[in-house]
Amino acid sequence: MTFTTEFLTFLAFTAVIMVHHCKSALPPPTGLSYEWVDAFTVNVSWKKPSGLQDKDVWYKYGREHPDSYVCMKSRNFTATLLTEETGSANWTYYVWTVEDCESPNESTKESKIIQTPKPRAEVKDIKCLITRTRELNCSWIPGNQPLKLSYRICGRTEELIKPLRECVRPYVGAGRNGCYLIADGVKNDTCVLSETDAGLSTFRIAPMIDPPELSVREEGDGLKLSWMHPKFGKGCSWTYTVCFKKCIHSEKCLDFTTEPVVMPYDKSCRYEFRSSVKTDNYCKTIFSERGKVVSYGTNEPTDETLTVVAIVLPVILSVCIFLSCYCFRRHRSIICPVIPDPSAIFKEMMMNGNKELKTTTGSLYTPVPEPIESCKVDLVADNIVVPLNS
Known part of the structure; x- marks a missing residue:
């Protein structure tokens, strides 16, 4: 009995799980495709899920992050995609099937990457200035290839999706090229296509005015x-x-x-x-x-400047005095030669004069003694007569 009760409970639980699983397994949409209506607008569509009728399901779609989605009955939507708003030339959209907008029962998410017809080509520093007549004077820094501007009022309705108008009155300035858009820059949002042979760029104009005087x-x-x-x-x-x-x-x-x-x-x-x-x-x-x-106004020395001067100036003055003393001491004999005292000179002259006199007195001239020859006297006899002539 116990076994039978437990077995029946298991079967009931398994049936509930299977019913819930079958109920949640909605088939996803198929055949996702897209078509560019113009340079700014894309139309995304898909086929109904296999085995289901459109009246039985709803669809949700979202870009990049599916948590932010739109719920609807139709199997297509139209979106405005601008390269300069996302900084990219491709976008990923997700589409999935749900029982209704509030039901947690949904299918797996199918994705589709949408790409622009040409690679993204960034316009360098484009500026659009509102003129007095409310036209838009758009200018940019020129690149290696000629640039063509086209525009229309932003929007996705059939009335707004019309052939683009071309920029008029092109000009070449000092470092910038430009042209004029015949559009009310104050009243309307203007979408612009800038295109070269290599790529394109799409953006919504942020109108500018002259700075206030x-x-x-x-x-x-x-x-x-x-x-x-x-x-x-x-x-x-x-x-x-x-x-x-x-x-x-x-x-x-x-x-x-x-x-x-x-x-x-x-x-x-x-x-x-x-x-x-x-x-x-x-x-x-x-x-x-x-x-x-x-x-x-004009700048005048501030308190900080005076403080700096009060500190630096004495230091510079001290260094100058030190260098002056050093140079003076090194070259003192040249700059300030020794001048003798006149009284000392006179005293020295007097002293030197007395010394000369004393020296002269003690060293009188003494003649050189002449050599003296010795005389020899011979005695003669008395009877010898000396001749007078001898």
């Missing part, structure tokens, strides 16, 4: 900053960024939503200002680059 003047103890407001986007709020440097300090940037602005002023410093502007998060993104540098 900044005015700086002294007012009391501060500096008053003011600027011209953009002529576009009247219904939008603008954020103005002012970056400034003072003396040798690093640059700081502050954001403002109104003008004029008064900021503290250190009269011993030279200020350098640059400004830019952009729309807030609730409007279409329009921005400017930083404008030209606007300078005000």
Whole structure:
């Protein structure tokens, strides 16, 4: 009895598992394919799963990360794919079958790699500036191959997917080439195709405007900053960024939503200002680059400079004095010869004079004694008469 009960329980459990397994084994979609409608738009489609009817299943699809998906009944979808938004010329899409959008019962995921007709060719530093007539003046750094620009309003509807328009009035400037797009750069999003013989690039224009003209003047103890407001986007709020440097300090940037602005002023410093502007998060993104540098004031020696001078100057002076003393001591006999004392000279003259007199007195001339010949006298007799002549 016990064996029979356990056996029946096992069979029931196995049946539940098998039913659940069969229920979850939905067949995946087949025959995934894609077609480029134009340079920006791709249409992806697939065939229904084998053994199922479209009315019995739903489909989910997602790009790159299937956790972010779209659930629908149809067996195709249209997407806008731009190379410069992802930095790639290919994308991977996943498609799978589900019972319904909330059911965990789903098939395995089928993937499809979508590639652009040509390899990705990056455009170097492309900028599109809104002109006074709201046209777009697009310029770029030229490469080795000629570049062709085409464009249309971004979108996936049949009304928007039309033949692309070509850029007009091309020009060649100093280090940059460009042309004009006849499109409202404020009202519409514009998608652009840049194409060479070797590759292509697609992107959505981020329209730019000229930087605001900044005015700086002294007012009391501060500096008053003011600027011209953009002529576009009247219904939008603008954020103005002012970056400034003072003396040798690093640059700081502050954001403002109104003008004029008064900021503290250190009269011993030279200020350098640059400004830019952009729309807030609730409007279409329009921005400017930083404008030209606007300078005000002059740099004067700071306390730190005076401290450095007070320390360094005595050191330099001490070194100079030491070198002077060394040179003087080394060449003292040349620079300052010994000058005898006049009284000593006179005394020496007197002393030397007496010595000469004493020397002269003690050494009078003494004639050399002449040799004396000895005389020999012979005695003669008395009777001898000496002749007178002898």
